[in-house]
Amino acid sequence: MLVDSHVNLHHEKFAGEVDRIIADARAAGVSAMLTISDKISSSDAIRAIASRYECVWRSVGAHPHYASDHLDVTSQTLASLAVEEDVIGIGECGLDFHYEFSPREAQQRVFAAHIEAAQATGLPLIIHAREADDTMGSMLAAAMGKRPFAPLLHCYTGSLRLAEEVVGMGGYVSFSGIITFKNADAVRAVAARMPHDRIIIETDCPYLAPVPHRGRRCEPAHLVHVADKLAEILDRPRSEIDDMTTGNFFKLFKRARRPGENS
Numbered sequence: 001m002l003v004d005s006h007v008n009l010h011h012e013k014f015a016g017e018v019d020r021i022i023a024d025a026r027a028a029g030v031s032a033m034l035t036i037s038d039k040i041s042s043s044d045a046i047r048a049i050a051s052r053y054e055c056v057w058r059s060v061g062a063h064p065h066y067a068s069d070h071l072d073v074t075s076q077t078l079a080s081l082a083v084e085e086d087v088i089g090i091g092e093c094g095l096d097f098h099y100e101f102s103p104r105e106a107q108q109r110v111f112a113a114h115i116e117a118a119q120a121t122g123l124p125l126i127i128h129a130r131e132a133d134d135t136m137g138s139m140l141a142a143a144m145g146k147r148p149f150a151p152l153l154h155c156y157t158g159s160l161r162l163a164e165e166v167v168g169m170g171g172y173v174s175f176s177g178i179i180t181f182k183n184a185d186a187v188r189a190v191a192a193r194m195p196h197d198r199i200i201i202e203t204d205c206p207y208l209a210p211v212p213h214r215g216r217r218c219e220p221a222h223l224v225h226v227a228d229k230l231a232e233i234l235d236r237p238r239s240e241i242d243d244m245t246t247g248n249f250f251k252l253f254k255r256a257r258r259p260g261e262n263s
């Protein structure tokens, strides 16, 4: 079985099709998934989707693109939204200095609140980092020195150095369909250097459809192509990739129960 560690099921591109999309994912061997919060105001919609399926968990948090709309969000607010048992992570949150849709200071302030929420709840921190490796590395290291938490770099495309820093803190790195893209040698090189007990995979659907679906709408079922490519990069059998990434997912997301497992 595979677990898709990052899907955006409340995205308008999936409206009215979530039943079919989840059925297709399960038929492809993607047995469970974590659907991600982009804004606090999306929480009700995301909760409604997660509550319909035993195989769907959710996160709470605000994407750095929307940091300007979340300047008042405190770690207490995030922690209180995270008490429900289908919430297994904090985020996605972080720093995006590539698009910089919100000012950098706003992004850092909102990200700091998410780090505190991860520290307070013990839930993993789902991190979006784009062209902000230095600031990201220093914010994570400073916070980790105060109180430990579990960082996950999602849809990773950054430097080997930041990935190694996060692994050194006990964190994890997640790779998406980008590893199948022709021009992504640098990302594949980072994946090849990661310890096998710290690698997780995701689709980030509806974005970033892997080859051979590139350019079309991505779905969780497409995770098999990410797994196939990772098998090729690490020169390991596909079955081993499935066991490794699924095992790593459940080691990191401790609140998640394997489907069928009683609480």
Ligand SMILES: [Zn+2]
Pocket (backbone or CB within 6 Å): 092, 127, 128, 154, 155
């Ligand atoms: Zn992201």
